[in-house]
Amino acid sequence: MDKFRVRRAIAATAVALAAVLGAGGWAADTQHAVTGPPPGSAAWTADTTLGLRLPDPATATPAEVASFFEALTPAQRDALAVRHPLVVGNLDGAPVQLRYRANALALAEERDRELARATDPALTPQDHTAARTRAERYRTLLDGGRQILAFDPRGRGQVAEVYGDLATARRTAVVVPGSDIDLLSFDRAADPYGTPAGMAKSLHEATGRQTAVVAWAGYTTPVGVGPDAATENLARAGAGRLARLLDGLAVSTRPESPATLFCHSYGSVVCGLTRPGPAQASGVVVLGSPGMGIGSAADLDPRVPLWATARNGSDWIGNVPNVSLFGLGHGADPTAPEFGARPLPSTGSHGHTGYFAPGTASLAAYAAVALGR
Incomplete structure (x- = not known):
């Protein structure tokens, strides 16, 4: 990267952080x-x-x-x-x-x-x-x-819940959430489609209840907009836990049809760093992504298809620069054509947490992917 591009990336980062922080504030507390x-x-x-x-x-x-x-x-x-x-x-x-x-x-x-x-x-x-x-x-x-698949009271608490029957469902999906999700906010009533439980329930219904969906709040997520959200430390820790979950599902469900991952916001960084193989995942879908911590779809296993949801116009994540510089940022935009992901529509969705809302083109597309169509 030449000096001009470095200066431009730094400037873009500063401007974007100023815009985001002006709206939400910087969370100074780091999570362990x-x-x-x-x-x-x-x-x-x-x-x-x-x-x-x-x-x-x-x-x-x-x-x-x-x-x-x-x-x-x-x-x-x-x-x-x-x-x-x-x-x-x-x-x-x-x-x-x-x-x-x-x-x-x-x-x-x-x-x-x-x-x-x-x-x-x-x-x-x-x-x-x-x-x-x-x-x-x-x-x-x-x-x-x-159906609580995991429960850990340590720290802010972690939990995973299953919608549907893992033993009999033809297909399985896992929802991987982003920031501000823990034991208390896992299924909050406010902003339901921004929670793993709300996303999982919506997807389960959209597939005609044919897909068993795991709402997975099984890693320590960032709180607010701050150092944790801008770096990969928590995502790397979460990637190990996600890989183990997928290995467990592979031996507990149909091995010929491993789970499809739906990765929201910072959760897409977790999924990118997990780099699932074909025995762990049938595909990966990212939405509201700030980047995946990788340079392009080519960094993932080519046998695991990657889909990226078009960012709707009111999703604030569009203000976050797609850079990785001095340990800050999560890299290239998965929705950019050169990234190499398969595009999915988002018509009808609103905001950063509206992609799983009923009636949206994004939810319809997610149901088709989850059903293997």
Whole structure:
């Protein structure tokens, strides 16, 4: 890059950041990514009650986990879920129905713990309020037989929910969200199509409920517009977690039809850095993308098709420069013809979070892609 282009990129970055920050403000607090095995893993690996060595959550592959559970009786599986709900509920490769049961147990335990904290005289009134909020959040996730595929209370909290039947659905999709998504905002009522739950429900319905959709808030997302959103640190941590989820789905669902990824905003950086192979994904769709952390579609596996949704005119992400400079920015625009992605329409969508809204051309296109058409 010559000096003129460098100066132009710096100027573009400064102008765009000024525009974005003037609208939303700079979030100064940085997030610390939740990584590593699930809570309770030490007790799990030390458990010898079955007379078997349990697979190490830190090193066992989802395929190895699946093989381990296949060799157990139903009673043995259930006993492990009861003793170690947070491990079994987050263990990619474990039977899906067993994970639902384990996460229900873990949510109930965490709800009771937060209710106790809400009346603990040693804590502050602010602690009591936060505990009540968390307890109510856990209660709502326990309501109505929800299919919680993952639940991790650490940090801001992570959760994944399934819409449809992973065991019988002909096709599977995974929604990967962007900034400001966590346990509390995963399925917020306001701006529903900007949440993984809202996107997943809308896609599930648009496919005639033929596709099972995973709403995945399984990584630490940036908060607001700030250093985390402008860099790849959280996306790199999330990419490892996403790859493991996909490997787990590959052994839990139809291996001949791996999941299609729908990656929104900063989530498209996570998907780009994951670089899924054909055993992990049938395709990748990006929307409202600031860039994918790659130079072009050629940086991805050519056997995994990439689609990019045309940016609607009211999507503020268009103000973000498509540069990668001094560790800031996420690179080339996936919607640019030279990037090499297959284009998808966005007619009828509005704003940064409107691409999954019913009646839009984008949702209709997403349904067709998810159904393998």
